Amino acid sequence: MTEFPEGAPCWVDAMFTDVEGAKSFYADVLGWTFGDASGEYGNYTQAYKDGKAVAAVVPPMPGADAPSQWCLYLASSNAAATAEKIKDAGGELLMEPMQVGAFGTMAIAKEPSGAVFGVWQPGEHKGFERMGEAGSYAWAEVFSRDVAKADAFLPKVFPYGEQQMDAGDDPEMAGMDFKVFSLGGKENPVLGRMNMGTDFPPEIPSYVQVYFGVDDCDEAVAKTKKHGGKLHFGPMDSPFGRFAAVADPQGAAFAVIDMSKTTGEMPKFD
Template identity: 50%
Template sequence: MAVPPEGTPCWAEAMFRDVEGVKSFYGDVLGWTFRELPTDYGRCTQACADGRAVAAVVPPVPGQEDRSTWCVHLASPDVVATAARIREHGGDILVEPVQADDLGAVLLARDPGGVVFGVWQAGTHEGFEVTGVPGAYCWAEILTRAPETSDAFFPAVFGYRAKQLDDPGVDFRLFGVGEDTVLGRMRMTDAFPPGTPPFVNLYFAVEDCDATVATATRWGAVVRSGPADSPFGRSATLGDPFGAPFSVIDTGTTRGDVPKAHDVT
């Protein structure tokens, strides 16, 4: 795949202490195979769907060792310039821009409301080798109790245009690059346990949502919502056995009309 436009989700990393456990769980649930990628900056295990790279499994960054989490990386042509904009608009840099051999350059950041995300500047590794097919990344949503903070921060840093769904039952915003919608933002409700930190929820495509949920729960995953139908597919949100949330979606099973949205910027 070509290098995606700035601000587009381009890579996903599973930051877990139990790398072998993660490989066993996601290998069965999402059908991943794995290959070790030797680098000068640490261990990296690439996850593949049908032989094409879709994610990486890496140890947690210093200071985050007690938390298992998924992290989405947004594309940037210049991570140093992006880091400056992040600081300018009130965000924090958790890991300063660093060159990852000839693969590219990366940083880890946090928005003013606490949402953690990565930024990737492509080198020989451009990002996802495939998206939207079973086992691959499909979509991502920022979940936060401070939506006004993320709504101001992310368009300022990445130049997103924004649309708000015309649905009184949910506070949901769409961020776009050009004509493409690339990222969602949803206000966290009381359905989330108190103290749940804001995060970016990643969706992986599957052939059969219900069958995938059944496999995941046999491994000890917890169903947080769904499976449920929507105009975008049948999906479910899970907590994996290591404590990290993620979602799965069968985009071939849809129900209802896509809600309308209006421009807000």
């Protein structure tokens, strides 16, 4: 199985009060099937697309009152060392590095502008077995309330290169502050960063938006609504695909993207 380079998105999971409800929702919207719950690890349950591991769902820990949300994990060869870098760069550790049996070691952190993310040092569990296709992880972006803090933090913790998008003369991109972080050269982008403007209600903090690939964006939105989920934005055409930002019935936000339907020229980056 592929080893993920340092700082690469390698896994996603989410906590749900109603795990069975979440399984029904994502089975219909993303075509997932689910393995057996692992009682030894809090009933952690892996999701699969065509037999390949793509994500996981888990009930909250006893006494936890956190909202349902997707957590993106970034790969680390040494979670303890990464945790120290996070603290040194002004981030906050919400969960110190913790070994999860033979599967690997995890940590949960918050970057200085407030977005929460995970760190994963692989053991037996390497991460995504399928990505960049329908029913699997496609992309992620840090939506930040303070991009200066996020931009300073991320390259101190992970070996990222960075490129700023040139909005050019496109009126739809006027005022858009978007950056891409890459590994091993600009031809390998792994994470986006978007400035949260006035379009975002002030009560929404910085967060990480996870994109899942779908065969048909509009159909995925329709299924989301059918199950009681919400449409936050879109569907919208872009050079990267037709996408929409949604939330499942338990409030976990994510985005769906049909990468086969691209429109317009790719933006330029400095």
